[in-house]
Amino acid sequence: MNRQETISSWQLATLFLAFMTGSAIINIPAPLTGMAKNGAWVSLLLANGIGMLLLGCILYLHRRYPDMTFMDFSRKVLGKWLSVVIGVPFLIYLMLMTTWIVIDIGGFFKSTMLKETPSYMIHSLILLTASLTVRSGIEVMARMFTLLLYSMFFFGIWVVLLASPNYRVEYLLPVFPDGIKPVLHGLYYTFGFPYAEVVIFASLLPFVRKEKNDRLTAYMFAALIISGIALSTAVVCSILAMGPLAGELKYSLFQIARLISVGDIVERIESVIGMSLIAGSYMKATIALYVLNLGLSQLLKLKDDRLLVFPLALISFLHSLIMFKNEAEFAEKVTDVWPLLNAVLSVFPILLITLITFIKSIFAKKSPN
Template identity: 50%
Template structure:
């Protein structure tokens, strides 16, 4: 680990919020409503609660081993080779995440804005900028993302508020018309994206300035709480606007922005949401690439994570070219395979390490 890099608990909270909210606020509502119908917000509360449990495990492990990352205290608790074995799934899924986040930007741009432009024209630029941001370091990322986050929050909040005149609260009924099963299905989906992904921050907690653990705990839980509230509001607004059609609107917040028309003065502001999606996805891509590089560095005891950032970005870019054969296949992967893979790669190893730490006394 680069010991010279440190961030404050507040900056870590900002990184956590943009990672959890960045692309999910636009990508979550439509597929989630398609699965859970009008109870989609309840699915978010269930999966968000599970995310709170995982975050509690991570903060407990950080308090027990404040100077060590997930890989380092795993090696301390279960040994080097078992750590390598249980790292196969997390590493493969982080690479899949990189592909999914950036590919989604390309598919969005091709389907909504620049229809004649090939996807790789967008993905290559995102990977390049993300890799350069990772090489700049965590401190630079934290300062830059704070500014971008404020802009994205303002854009999204403005669109949701301007669309109020078109909302119909009657679309929120009936509630649970098909029982609890659709809601649980939606909770499984939203657990895989984004709440199981809290796992990545187990690699970043050692960068927080020391003697601030209590403040870090409070800020991280607050950030996750606001993430859950933000996604719930976005989902509820989507339902109130589109009603039965909400589940088939692929980029629902973008479609919501297209309906905003205030006295023929404020119109056609969907480009603002498009920029928000790109900015949020870029930030999430950067954090994921950073964690993946750091994970490999700690796992194989490399000298500097920066040496492998560009090769990893290149591999992820090539994966976007050959990793799927059609848009429908990609939707199926994200909706079905993604949550299960997420649970096996992130949640189970984290819970296993937490249980082992509970029964082992911390050693100096």
Template identity: 45%
Template sequence: MNNRETISITQMAFIYFAYITGSAMIVIPGPLVKMSLNASWLSILISLVIGLVLLYIFFYLQTLYPGLTFIAFSRKIIGKWPTVIIACLILTMAFHMAVGIFIDVAAFMNSMMLPETPMYVFTGMLYVLAALLLRGGIESIARMFSILIVVIMVFWAIVLILLIPDYHPEFLRPVFPEGIKPMLLGSYLTFGFPYGEVVLFMIMLPFARAKQSKPLKKALVWAMLANGTVLVLSTICTIMELGPIAVEKNTRCSFSHNWLKSAIV
């Protein structure tokens, strides 16, 4: 543990932003619009607030037990065997989300680029890539994703800007065509993914080079707010661009809709 790699607060914020944004801005709008209709962006805001509450809870626990990992202070709070159960559940969630992301990426490659290539080719390459990243360590991951996420966000912004002539703000009304129940169901969906994954990311906090938790907390809060902005803008632009056919169009384009719905909802 003395030779454990650490990264800066800025790098940790970049990793966190990439972690909760990466596939979410592709996967979320389709099933969310189908479920919550024009209130989709409100669903994201509700789940974002809950995610921020989770984040503050974890930082509060870190102030009570400074220098300890999530598992370590869990043992102090609830004991050994309950912590073992929680650790097993977290490990199960990590494997579940990893498999889901691999399926998403492989399905995208298979449906959009190389339709005649078997999906196991893409999933196998992704498992090898994940193994190489883990072998490289958190410093290598931080350096790589700090660059990649900037490039991705630049292209995301370019796409939204190029679609401006096709936006119709009147499609955003009414906000609650079927009441508030769809909005609450949508917030449940987006809380499970991506904001529920805050629990997984908290395990990485001890790898940040931070003498105090306040600067790190501030950086992660800003990263989460930036993520919420990206998801809200993506969803609003989807509705303004597609209007009444947003549900049908997003259902066809979202290759992971059936998996996501069964896994989270």
């Protein structure tokens, strides 16, 4: 995890796409459809617009402070002590993100493919793999996640196409059966997961190597748009295939895969898509753990920035065992509490820093010096 490591703009955009799509594509369709009904895709489009605004903020800060992470430029803009007041809750937020992703992976396995396997076995294996990946560095992550991302999209596209005989277009209407309020509720949910989480990439932008034809901005916005299209497609296809049940059945793409039957040749392919979706969640957990370790190492000014990887993974593992009493409590926190935590602990600080930086730049231009 050496700051001398560099990746290309394209590789960072790949990491960004993996992070934004990873666990969201499996978790968003069912609860979002339950909230917003047929207008779920509208909620996603609106949330994608908010994500673009936040992405624009972190790219602006990157141009102003090209070699600084979130912890670095918050210290420069806000001062030492105020940056600690903002930075420590931000690190707690990253710890919660890592833990909740792992809990979600365990819940998926327990509900679908490994019903008799204890959750702690799944949690420990995911965190151990994520820790080893983080210690390998961001260059290794970028190369490996490119392959995993392509495979995830490949199998996801095939599931969507093969399930097309089960689609019924009439399920998409009416778009707003209960008015605009459910769509706004869905917007609140998708704002917190995953679009407000864009902010953590402010800590990864400094790793992009300087290139003559820098297309970082274009690649990052393209990745966000592709993520929005992928999530919207998953939501629309779940409605087309399951109709009113789309908001009731968890893990929509997995459920759609169960419907596929092409003669006697292509059947029971849900395990393949299931493993692809788990790979997406693993990539997101790894990126969250990487940024958490990086931020804490910078806050404590450690010389060895790999020192805390395994301790942080162990803390996350222990939290995953005791944080929630049951699956219903976890689902409630994700849908109701997580968007609020995102707004307070990540979105508000980045907007504040962006505003102060912008005001300072205006006064600097007006200054005669």
